[in-house]
Amino acid sequence: MADKIRLLPDLVANQIAAGEVVNRPASVVKEMMENAIDAGAHTVKVNYRDGGKDLIQIVDDGCGMSPIDARMAFDRHATSKITSVDDIYSLNTFGFRGEALASIAAVAQVELRTRQEGDEVGTCTEINGGQFAGQSPVMCPVGSQFFVRNLFYNVPARRRFLDKSTTSAAQIKSEFQRVALCNPQVAFELYANDAPVYALAAASLAGRIVDVVGRHIKQNLLEVDADTSIARIGGYIGRPAAAKRRNGEQYLFVNGRYFKSSYLTSAILKAYEKLIPESSSPSYFLYLTIDPSRIDVNVHPQKTEVKFADEEAVWQIINAAVRETLAKTGAVPLMDFDREGAVEIPVLTKGAVYGEPRAMSNSDYNPFREEYIDPTAPDPNVDFAGFDVPFGDGGQTLSDSAGG
Missing domain, CATH: 3.30.565.10 (Histidine kinase-like ATPase, C-terminal domain)
Known part of the structure; x- marks a missing residue:
């Protein structure tokens, strides 16, 4: 044959x-x-x-x-x-x-x-x-x-x-x-x-975004900046009020390469949850920098798909970074905005044991103790007789006027 x-x-x-x-x-x-x-x-x-x-x-x-x-x-x-x-x-x-x-x-x-x-x-x-x-x-x-x-x-x-x-x-x-x-x-x-x-x-990154997308986005850009041991994320996101039903202003880059990822996109949308209507999408221009050995770009001939060795950790980093940026605008609560000595964004890892801070309390605290009483405050056992505040030209007080 x-x-x-x-x-x-x-x-x-x-x-x-x-x-x-x-x-x-x-x-x-x-x-x-x-x-x-x-x-x-x-x-x-x-x-x-x-x-x-x-x-x-x-x-x-x-x-x-x-x-x-x-x-x-x-x-x-x-x-x-x-x-x-x-x-x-x-x-x-x-x-x-x-x-x-x-x-x-x-x-x-x-x-x-x-x-x-x-x-x-x-x-x-x-x-x-x-x-x-x-x-x-x-x-x-x-x-x-x-x-x-x-x-x-x-x-x-x-x-x-x-x-x-x-x-x-x-x-x-x-x-x-x-x-x-x-x-x-x-x-x-x-x-x-x-x-x-x-x-x-x-131009600068912000200037390039404005030049490409249009001047309308300039006032809606919020800067994102977070650095961890796994990845660094920078770029800009749009204000919640500027979210659109049809939005083409959504870009993800890793190590200078454009890519698509519905999984990582969900991290961004999760941060906007309850801040925008469900039918709307926010603008974002996010740039990830990761050790090249921790990603694989040889997945698709057009190189728009990227595999991450630490995909779950990257999801958390993106979500936390976007939430922090939104918090600075008052959209979501955040207690401390001080960047001095900022703690690294934690990353959840399967099997890892994390220590939690111990709860502190003062067992001796008593708000009714004498040292907490203001000595200038009026005696609660004496009937109120009006305010001794002078008024008018006759030197009368409010209490005199009330007494008629």
Whole structure:
């Protein structure tokens, strides 16, 4: 009987991978923007046409690439981010699989213009449908310029099922906002069909939130800041009065990476319990900093799901930090606002034994003892005769007036 199992060609494998990594134009924008951040860019510009199906252009002023790197960057599993499997559990970069550029190039016509600082000329590399089309010297500024044209042109079945241009435009804008909120130190620009949409200068975190979301949120931001041995949490939450029924102003980041978690979101909503209507949702922009070895971002190809080694503890930290911030506004009671010598937020751990403070009482306390009596107070055994307070010009007192 003939053998039936065979290896897929690289081109087919890359096209299949593209269905998971870059399943829509917004995914291309996300991957390319994150590559620009990893390259140390201070300015990133994004332009798209026809919802990203016709063109996606990403320009950055990062470190650029050599001619050899520019060619190898489109090979599957080629990356500069990691060298061993252990590096996956101590990541300080966005990308690490080496799949994004190979997947994009497999389903589009890609042109890369790049130059490193110190090189006299740059390099222009062209890849069409996963096939190397050529490489030549070119004049260009330091950094990288990616042109992704005709996305899924060689996979017509996939191209037919792409979202409408308006829907794709909204998805691209959403991905742009997430990356911009995560990197306030970087300037970003977004163009739709060559028309400007965003022009974000480098700013503080609060300034970036206002620039991205809108000025209406400025007066509703409450700062969150908590530091524990497990995680540090910072950022901003919205005032309870500003909660909305439909709210898209909800962002969670861990180690500079956007992620989704219904479990950790419940920690935030629990802190707002009974402060907002059940049908409303608060705004939040929370940034977690955790030891990279305590999280796993290699869960989903799009890297929006993250596994936490201390998930229950992180839930408690987020809930306590949000409650503390709300308490400072008077929304929930809190006795002591003094940050001097603040006690670390406790974390409940299964099997651990915790010591509770002993209750203190004064058995000698008696409120009816003579030393508690005010000597200036009136004698309760004498009938009240009015107040001896002078009034008027005649020198009379209130008691004289009462006596008639």
